[in-house]
Amino acid sequence: MTQLPISHRDRHCGASYSERIRCKDIEMWPLLTLVSPELRSKISLVYTFGQAATEIIFTTLNDNVYCMGTNTSGCLGVGDNVSSLEPRCIDAFSGMKIINIAAGSGPHVLILTDEGEVYSWGHNSYMQLGNGGTAPSLRPSLLTRNIPQKVIQMACGSHHSMVLTVDGEVFAWGYNNCGQIGSGSTSNQGSPRKVTACIGNKRIIHISCGQTASMAVTESGEVYSWGYNGNGQLGVGNNVNQTNPCRIAALQGVVITQVACGYAHALALTDDGQVFGWGANSYGQLGSGNKANTVTPLQVATNAGRVITIAASHYSHSSAALNQNGQVWMWGQLKQQSTPDPKLTLFTNLNSVFSNFSSPPISWKPLLVCSEAEPSVQQSVSSAFNDEATADLKISVDGKLINVHKALLKIRCDYFRRMFQSHWDESSQDVIEINGYSYPVVYSFLRWLYTDHxxxxxxxxxxxxxxxxxxxxxxxxxxxxxxxxxxxxxxxxxxxxxxxxxxxxxxxxxxxxxxxxxxxxxxxxxxxxxxxxxxxxxxxxxxxxxxxxxxx
Known part of the structure; x- marks a missing residue:
């Protein structure tokens, strides 16, 4: 039995994490069932939007962007107002890597590229495209020439827009009847304007938009809100609109990492997994167990465990959360029913809540699609882990054996590849021992080589x-x-x-x-x-x- 040393610190590689679904699961959005199987197998990112969820934009693995649907206000970005149940290519984005999509109620659309550039098109009666005018735009136009830094986040309200830059600055534009632009006035804003009052000297890490409200989270975990407050959705203790950002004082004492705005309610997530909610609650969208509005934050969804992501959309009165165990919970207006107590689902991603239960059945955010055959290569490899019938090598840890495959270890791990090439005697060695780590740690490491989890x-x-x-x-x-x-x-x-x-x-x-x-x-x-x-x-x-x- 060969014992493995623990050395070598010379390899670097990257990793990323995103909520994903399998290609077959995109049928949760009916429009995509009309896409040819060949094109559907290439879908990479998908986003459904519009007041009736009748528009959809998706990207493909070869960086093309397609659209389908009713094309209200030219929101498909193809140069006309013609509806289509066939995918149409948005040529302006050919070869670009799209990483985010957001849309308002008009609808107007924003797209973010991996270069930090933002493009806008669609409905524009309230200057929500940020191009200085009010005429609808049938084609994408570059917006970020008016923003000095790379954009890393976007958010759309019903008729206003916000972006967050890499330097932690917030820019907003569009409809401002309630102060949702944060400019100190109620005049509409025709181009991106930096939000400076109260948060101008603070680094912002997260933004969100409700129907006519806006929110930002600072690096230190404070939450600022502004805009319409008729339902208490700003969380500042009253129902008075705010034209400048106002700190939510009731959240002092907790550290917020994320906010999610619904149509007229808001949720906040703390750094230790607690959820707070405030605002409109006639559908139980706060998750408080009742349907009473509140103008100040209160802890909600206490039965959901430690939460790591919260979700809501300015389109709806639905709410959802993902906890650290991978469980998805939902509450609020679900299939037209008021649900004030969070319900545990069998879903594996938050978008499933909105596509199946929200009104309209929009996307909460764009969803990455993992195209695969049945069974996929990943599924086959995953199921082979610790399979004694197919394994050709055993790893011994604390006297316990783990069944693995030499070929996969060599493919997936540079350390094993070097070890097998340098001194491995395949004719006599079928068990190797790893010391210095517990069995659960080594088991998890080997399982990660097979599953990426x-x-x-x-x-x-x-x-x-x-x-x-x-x-x-x-x-x-x-x-x-x-x-x-x-x-x-x-x-x-x-x-x-x-x-x-x-x-x-x-x-x-x-x-x-x-x-x-x-x-x-x-x-x-x-x-x-x-x-x-x-x-x-x-x-x-x-x-x-x-x-x-x-x-x-």
């Missing part, structure tokens, strides 16, 4: 992060960091912070430090903080002081 509690993910660092698996390292972020809490935060330092995960270290700083009073009283290495504890206290943690 990590399923471990954050404390065990630390060990997997160590292994990923030792084996130079940068992609696995990123997934471990994601797992740790989604599972961090007051009891384990100090331990995770120390682990991030040990394994030189700088971005994770900053995340854990910020979490500890935001929950400092509770964390310094935990056992994991008391057990910190003295140097780490000293440096943490020093950096916390620099951030103003101990000011009177």
């Amino acid at each position: 990590v399923e471990l509690p954050p404390e065990d993910a630390i060990g997997l992060l160590d292994l990923a660092t030792s084996y130079c698996e940068s992609g696995l390292k990123l997934q471990c960091q994601k797992q740790i972020k989604e599972g961090i809490n007051e009891q384990n935060a100090a331990q995770l912070y120390a682990a991030a330092i040990k394994y030189q995960a700088e971005e994770l270290q900053e995340f854990c430090f910020r979490f500890c700083l935001n929950h400092l009073t509770q964390i310094v009283q935990t056992e994991s903080f008391q057990l910190l290495d003295k140097d780490i504890m000293y440096n943490f206290i020093k950096e916390s002081a620099k951030k103003g943690a101990f000011r009177r």
